[in-house]
Amino acid sequence: MTSIKNLARTAIIxxxxxxxxxxxxxxxxxxxxxxxxxxxxxxxHRHTVERQDWLQMKLQDVHSAIEDVRTQRPRNKDEHLRAAVQKKSIDLDKAYMDVLFKAKP
Structure with missing residues (x-):
């Protein structure tokens, strides 16, 4: 074991x-x-790589837009009717909620 004198001498040197x-x-x-x-x-280079990694991480949560119209399959009449009925039901729900909220004092 080293003595305190040796440690002090080493520290001074x-x-x-x-x-x-x-x-x-x-x-x-x-x-x-x-x-x-x-x-x-x-x-x-490091800064650029960090920015690209950050952007890639943020873009993972983003969904792309609908595909080009030309590449989509054509809708048939049933799908058009179904979409119209769903829109009507949403409009009726909104109208019902408006009446409900106006009826309350």
Missing amino acids: LYAICFFTNSAGRPMMKRSVSEMQLMHNLGE
């Missing part, structure tokens, strides 16, 4: 090395222009 190197957190050598451009391009 490491502090002295860090203090006298005087780098202040800056890199010791300057980077070349191509390296800076590469890092910039990497940052832009």
